[in-house]
Amino acid sequence: MASKDQRLRFLPASVRAVVKVDDGIAFRARTQYVHKTWARTYTSLPELFIQPQSQAEIEKVVNLARKCKRRITTVGCGHSPSDMTCTSSWLVNLDNFNRVVSVDKETGLCVLEAGIRLYQLCEELDRHGLAMPSLGSINEQSIAGAISTGTHSSSLDHGLVSESIVALKITLADGKTHACSPTDQPELFRAALLSLGGLGIITEVTFQAVPAFSLAWDQTIDSDSRIFKQWDNVLWRQAKFVRVWWFPYMRRAVVWKANVVTSADLESGKVKHREPPTSYYDGWLGYVVYHNLLALSRWVPRILPWVEWFVFGMQYGFGNGEKTKISAVQPSQKAFLMNCLYSQFVNEWAIPLHKGPEALMRLGAWLQNLKPGDPGYVDHGIPFSVDGLWVHSPVEVRVSDTTLKTSDSQGNRPYLDPTREDGPTLYLNAIMYRPYHRDPTYGSTERYYQGFEWLMRELGGRPHWAKNFTASTDELQALYGEDMRQWRAVHDAVDPDGMFVGPWQRRYLLPRCVEDVGKADSNATRKAEGSIPAQKRPLRFEESGFKCEPASDGGIYVVGRQNVAVEN
Numbered sequence: 001m002a003s004k005d006q007r008l009r010f011l012p013a014s015v016r017a018v019v020k021v022d023d024g025i026a027f028r029a030r031t032q033y034v035h036k037t038w039a040r041t042y043t044s045l046p047e048l049f050i051q052p053q054s055q056a057e058i059e060k061v062v063n064l065a066r067k068c069k070r071r072i073t074t075v076g077c078g079h080s081p082s083d084m085t086c087t088s089s090w091l092v093n094l095d096n097f098n099r100v101v102s103v104d105k106e107t108g109l110c111v112l113e114a115g116i117r118l119y120q121l122c123e124e125l126d127r128h129g130l131a132m133p134s135l136g137s138i139n140e141q142s143i144a145g146a147i148s149t150g151t152h153s154s155s156l157d158h159g160l161v162s163e164s165i166v167a168l169k170i171t172l173a174d175g176k177t178h179a180c181s182p183t184d185q186p187e188l189f190r191a192a193l194l195s196l197g198g199l200g201i202i203t204e205v206t207f208q209a210v211p212a213f214s215l216a217w218d219q220t221i222d223s224d225s226r227i228f229k230q231w232d233n234v235l236w237r238q239a240k241f242v243r244v245w246w247f248p249y250m251r252r253a254v255v256w257k258a259n260v261v262t263s264a265d266l267e268s269g270k271v272k273h274r275e276p277p278t279s280y281y282d283g284w285l286g287y288v289v290y291h292n293l294l295a296l297s298r299w300v301p302r303i304l305p306w307v308e309w310f311v312f313g314m315q316y317g318f319g320n321g322e323k324t325k326i327s328a329v330q331p332s333q334k335a336f337l338m339n340c341l342y343s344q345f346v347n348e349w350a351i352p353l354h355k356g357p358e359a360l361m362r363l364g365a366w367l368q369n370l371k372p373g374d375p376g377y378v379d380h381g382i383p384f385s386v387d388g389l390w391v392h393s394p395v396e397v398r399v400s401d402t403t404l405k406t407s408d409s410q411g412n413r414p415y416l417d418p419t420r421e422d423g424p425t426l427y428l429n430a431i432m433y434r435p436y437h438r439d440p441t442y443g444s445t446e447r448y449y450q451g452f453e454w455l456m457r458e459l460g461g462r463p464h465w466a467k468n469f470t471a472s473t474d475e476l477q478a479l480y481g482e483d484m485r486q487w488r489a490v491h492d493a494v495d496p497d498g499m500f501v502g503p504w505q506r507r508y509l510l511p512r513c514v515e516d517v518g519k520a521d522s523n524a525t526r527k528a529e530g531s532i533p534a535q536k537r538p539l540r541f542e543e544s545g546f547k548c549e550p551a552s553d554g555g556i557y558v559v560g561r562q563n564v565a566v567e568n
């Protein structure tokens with residue numbers, strides 16, 4: 001193992017002098033760590049990568065950062081598809097602060113160190129006859145990362161993952177760890193429940209688990225017109241968990257639905273666990289075929305409607321209805337999971353549930369360039385050309401209802417919750433894959449998302465924070481109104497010097513700020529934004545004072561500056 005001096009040898013001498021002081025508490029930091037997001041879409045080179053193993057070590061990191069005037073970004077496992085975990089300053093990761101502190105089998109309340117991954121949590125809960133009430137598509141995320149972005153599953157009986165958090169602890173810029181809950185510092189609690197890394201380091205959560213359960217699920221494929229007819233009364237209420245993948249060119253959709261199997265039925269043997277049927281095409285072959293067809297479509301994008309027909313026909317069947325049905329019975333923590341395939345861009349918005357058929361019909365009419373008289377034609381109204389635009393499949397269609405278990409009055413609704421406060425929410429997630437980590441045909445993702453976002457905005461949508469949306473701070477302020485002001489008020493009180501404001505947080509959460517722009521490094525003097533010569537302005541993300549360059553292995557290299565968190 002490299003000595004501490006070796007691990008820190010690339011630090012500026014002034015910083016090295018501060019972090020080397022031995023006070024008996026470990027500082028597990030190293031330089032030259034390359035941070036890549038899961039999709040390898042974004043890369044950055046933090047000055048330090050730090051993996052603390054105890055609360056005291058976490059507090060020490062914050063105190064040292066303050067002394068060294070460094071900003072802190074926290075990363076879970078980097079599964080957020082955006083550059084929200086990219087920094088050139090200090091990157092903190094709690095993979096080694098991931099224990100289960102306590103489990104109460106009777107109440108289901110568990111105290112967890114915040115770095116625990118969801119798969120570790122599910123395994124640990126299962127040992128105690130407990131489970132997470134619901135899961136999204138994967139179980140890789142850290143619990144802190146999942147709640148911090150508003151991660152959700154698909155069920156009208158559930159809201160965000162954060163609705164299962166009944167209390168938490170967060171280490172703030174003062175270097176102290178604060179406890180909060182709906183009754184203890186409720187403003188801090190509501191701000192921290194969905195905080196996008198911008199408040200402090202969440203170190204511990206109290207999680208409400210439920211008795212372990214299995215799911216009996218089935219999956220069928222049908223035409224979207226039939227699905228739209230059932231939308232309001234049947235589709236989303238026919239089972240406890242329902243999720244849909246919509247194929248814009250074939251105008252078909254896969255409907256996956258699952259109900260809880262009673263433990264009595266499992267114990268008596270009336271219902272038995274069984275895996276779904278597989279065909280020769282599932283698994284490796286289907287994975288490789290789709291990947292290579294997507295790669296080919298980078299050069300010949302017009303094959304994409306055919307690829308959609310072929311790939312999903314091979315996987316789910318070319319017909320519609322009952323004959324396409326498959327089913328299984330699995331423990332919940334397995335049944336929820338799906339193979340999310342390849343590196344991807346994802347742009348997901350939350351709109352009112354009842355607007356779903358309109359949204360998909362208009363999106364379909366736009367993407368297919370339908371004309372009056374064509375089957376499925378509606379006036380989409382999207383003011384962007386679709387000429388030469390071909391997109392990937394599917395669009396994920398999911399639901400939640402955050403009004404059942406959270407509210408302002410109960411003190412547990414996150415200020416930055418993007419879902420509806422007046423009823424069920426529909427999420428539409430537009431996926432564009434990056435085959436072999438290469439972007440789709442030049443400009444196609446941007447144009448797809450331009451049209452998609454325009455429609456989502458028109459239908460009253462708000463973006464999923466983790467994904468690849470475009471919105472200005474002013475727009476987000478308008479979309480969240482008083483809630484955004486409340487979040488900022490908490491932020492300004494607990495992090496007045498912006499220690500936890502990385503480039504992403506600056507870009508989206510705080511009012512346009514001139515202080516960073518023009519700073520080349522920590523010694524640079526402040527400049528008013530207006531005084532920066534045009535040619536020196538970074539091309540993208542200019543309000544964050546960062547620039548982004550193409551990375552040599554695909555994706556974007558986020559180049560930052562060692563911004564000081566506190567002025568001398």
Ligand SMILES: Cc1cc2nc3c(=O)[nH]c(=O)nc-3n(C[C@H](O)[C@H](O)[C@H](O)COP(=O)(O)OP(=O)(O)OC[C@H]3O[C@@H](n4cnc5c(N)ncnc54)[C@H](O)[C@@H]3O)c2cc1C
Pocket residue numbers: 038039073074075076077078079080081084085094114115135136137138140141142143144145146147148149150151152153195196197198200201202203340466
């Ligand atoms: C394949 C795939 C499938 C996905 N499926 C779903 C899905 O079904 N539903 C859904 O809603 N989303 C989904 N997502 C998005 C994913 O759930 C979120 O991006 C989640 O935040 C990732 O967790 P993470 O641990 O990787 O966090 P990161 O991406 O590392 O971080 C996310 C945010 O949390 C902050 N953060 C992390 N740890 C802490 C901490 N200890 N204290 C304070 N802040 C912290 C970070 O600073 C950052 O702002 C999916 C993403 C992928 C790549």
Ligand SMILES: O=C1O[C@H](CO)C(O)=C1O
Pocket residue numbers: 081136137340341344346396429431
């Ligand atoms: O962001 C996400 O990626 C997967 C889809 O591939 C998923 O379900 C998300 O949410």
